[in-house]
Amino acid sequence: xxxxxxxxxxxxxxxxxxxxxxxxxxxxxxxxxxxxxxxxxxxxxxxxxxxxxxxxxxxxxxxxxxxxxxxxxxxxxxxxxxxxxxxxxxxxxxxxxxxxxxxxxxxxxxxxxxxxxxxxxxxxxxxxxxxxxxxxxxxxxxxxxxxxxxxxxxxxxxxxxxxxxxxxxxxxxxxxxxxxxxxxxxxxxxxxxxxxxxxxxxxxxxxxxxxxxxxxxxxxxxxxxxxxxxxxxxxxxxxxxxxxxxxxxxxxxxxxxxxxxxxxxxxxxxxxxxxxxxxxxxxxxxxxxxxxxxxxxxxxxxxxxxxxxxxxxxxxxxxxxxxxxxxxxxxxxxxxxxxxxxxxxxxxxxxxxxxxxxxxxxxxxxxxxxxxxxxxxxxxxxxxxxxxxxxxxxxxxxxxxxxxxxxxxxxxxxxxxxxxxxxxxx
Numbered sequence: 194x195x196x197x198x199x200x201x202x203x204x205x206x207x208x209x210x211x212x213x214x215x216x217x218x219x220x221x222x223x224x225x226x227x228x229x230x231x232x233x234x235x236x237x238x239x240x241x242x243x244x245x246x247x248x249x250x251x252x253x254x255x256x257x258x259x260x261x262x263x264x265x266x267x268x269x270x271x272x273x274x275x276x277x278x279x280x281x282x283x284x285x286x287x288x289x290x291x292x293x294x295x296x297x298x299x300x301x302x303x304x305x306x307x308x309x310x311x312x313x314x315x316x317x318x319x320x321x322x323x324x325x326x327x328x329x330x331x332x333x334x335x336x337x338x339x340x341x342x343x344x345x346x347x348x349x350x351x352x353x354x355x356x357x358x359x360x361x362x363x364x365x366x367x368x369x370x371x372x373x374x375x376x377x378x379x380x381x382x383x384x385x386x387x388x389x390x391x392x393x394x395x396x397x398x399x400x401x402x403x404x405x406x407x408x409x410x411x412x413x414x415x416x417x418x419x420x421x422x423x424x425x426x427x428x429x430x431x432x433x434x435x436x437x438x439x440x441x442x443x444x445x446x447x448x449x450x451x452x453x454x455x456x457x458x459x460x461x462x463x464x465x466x467x468x469x470x471x472x473x474x475x476x477x478x479x480x481x482x483x484x485x486x487x488x489x490x491x492x493x494x495x496x497x498x499x500x501x502x503x504x505x506x507x508x509x510x511x512x513x514x515x516x517x518x519x520x521x522x523x524x525x526x527x528x529x530x531x532x533x534x535x536x537x538x539x540x541x542x543x544x545x546x547x548x549x550x551x552x553x554x555x556x557x558x559x560x561x562x563x564x565x566x567x568x569x570x571x572x573x574x575x576x577x578x579x580x581x582x583x584x585x586x587x588x589x590x591x592x593x594x595x596x597x598x599x600x601x602x603x604x605x606x607x608x609x610x611x612x613x614x615x616x617x618x619x
Contacts, residue, residue, distance in 0.1 A: 276363045278366075279334065279335045279363070279364060280334055280367045282337050283581045284338055287565045289371075289405070289485050289487065289565045289566070290436040290438075290459065291436075293435065295340040295565065295566050296369075297559060297565070298555075298567060298580050299340040299566050300330070300338050300570075301489060302342060302343040303347055303350070303570055304570045305348065305349060306346075329574050331574075334367070336581060338580060339364075340368070340370075341368065342371045342461075343370065343372050345373060345374055345393070345394050351397040351398050355398040355399040359399050369405075370404060371405040371407060372398070373440055374390055374391065374394075374406050374407075374409070374425070375411075376409060387421060388433075391403065391425075391428055401432075402432050402435050405437075406434045407438035407439060407461050408422055408425060408440065409440040409441055413446060413615070419450060422437065426454070436458040437456065437457060438460065439460045439461070441460075441461070441614070442611075443475070444478045445609075447478065458485065459486065460485075460486060461488075461489060461568070462486060462488060462489075464489075464491070464558055464564070465490050466535060466539075466554055466558075466600065467493055467522050468526065470610050471561075471610055473607065473608065473609060476562055476563050480562060486563045486564045486565065487565060488567050488568065489568040489570075490518075491554060491555055491558050492554055492570075493515075493522060494515030495515065496516065496520070497539075497551060497554040499543075499549055499550045499551070502533070502540055502550065506529040515570060525604060525606070525613065525619045526604055527602070527604050534602070535603070536550060538595050539553045539554060542592045542595065546585075547586070551579060552579065552582050553596075559583070560588070606619050607619070
C-alpha cells in the first residue's frame with residue numbers, strides 16, 4: 194500500500210482522481226462533430242486519468258442513446274409500505290432549496306463507487322458494495338440521516354440507493370437523493386445526451402423526478418456549461434428535475450450561469466479545516482445570490498479524526514481514494530507537522546466538550562455562513578452514533594480562537610474552489 198511520505202508524489206498523482214473520475218462504463222465525452230483533434234485529445238486526457246485509478250473507458254464513439262423513461266412508483270399501502278417508517282429525528286434539518294429540506298448531515302455515497310474498502314483483516318466490515326451497502330442505509334435513516342449524495346459517475350452508487358429505496362417504501366418518501374450530472378473533456382452540451390443521462394439516473398434511483406441535480410463541468414475554456422445548464426432548466430420545466438445545483442464551480446462561472454438565467458440552488462464544494470477556499474469570495478457571493486453551500490471533505494477522508502493524533506507520517510496508509518485526495522490537501526495546507534498541531538488543538542476542544550476530533554471538525558464547518566449541511570462519507574453504519582454527537586455541543590469564542598491560531602500558521606490558500614484540482618494555484 195502507498196505510504197504518506199513527504200506528500201510530493203501524492204499531490205502529483207492524486208490531485209484529479211477523487212470526485213471527478215468517470216467510472217467503468219461511463220459515457221465518453223468528445224468534442225464537437227468535425228473537430229477530430231479535440232475529440233482525440235479529450236479522450237487521451239480521460240484515459241490518462243482513468244488509468245491512474247485503474248478504470249477503463251468505453252470505446253470511442255459509444256454514447257448512451259436518448260430515452261424516455263417511465264419510472265413506476267411503488268403501490269401505496271402494499272407490503273412493507275404499510276409499516277411505520279423507521280426514520281429518526283436526531284439530526285437537525287435545513288432547507289437546501291425551496292421545498293427541499295435535507296438532514297444537516299448527508300450520507301456521502303462516493304464510497305460506493307469502488308476504491309474505498311480500506312483495511313480489512315479484522316478492521317470494520319466492508320459495507321461499500323452489494324447487499325451490505327444496501328442494508329447499511331437503514332441505520333443512517335433510523336438516526337435521521339435521510340439525505341444521500343451521489344452522482345452519475347459514482348459507479349453503482351445510484352443503483353444501490355435505488356435498491357434501498359425500492360425495498361424500503363415506508364422510508365422512501367422521507368429520503369432525499371441529491372445526484373450529479375458530470376461533464377468531462379472539451380464539450381458536452383447536447384440536449385439529447387444530457388436528457389439520456391438524467392433519464393438513466395431516474396431509472397437507477399427509481400425516482401420520477403430528481404430532487405436535485407448538481408452540475409459539474411471540468412474544462413472552463415469551453416463555455417458549453419452555459420448551454421448545458423440551460424438544457425437542465427428545460428428538464429426542470431418538464432418535471433424530471435426539481436432543482437439545479439452546481440458542483441465545484443468557481444464564482445466567475447456561477448455568475449455567468451446566473452446571468453444566463455440559471456437558478457442555482459447550491460454549490461457543492463470542498464470545505465474543511467484543511468481547505469478554506471470557499472472563504473476566498475465564494476461564501477460571500479453565495480450569500481448575495483441566495484445559494485447554499487454543501488461541503489464535502491469535512492473529515493478529509495477520515496484523517497481529521499482522533500485516530501491520526503500523534504501518528505507518524507510513515508505509519509499512515511493511503512488505502513482509499515479519499516485518503517489519496519486528502520493526503521495531498523494536507524500537503525498544500527501546511528504539511529504533516531502542522532497537521533499534527535491542528536489535531537492537538539482540535540483534541541483540546543473535543544475533550545473540553547466530551548466529544549471527538551471528528552465532531553469538532555464537522556461542527557466548525559456546519560457553523561459557517563451559507564452551509565446548509567455537510568457530506569460525510571462514512572463507509573459503514575458503525576459511525577452513526579458519532580454523527581449524532583455533532584449537535585450535542587456548541588463551540589465558544591475561546592474554542593474558535595484556539596483553532597484559528599493554528600489555521601493562521603498554515604499555508605493560506607489564494608485560489609477559488611477547485612482551481613487547484615483543475616491545474617491552478619492552491
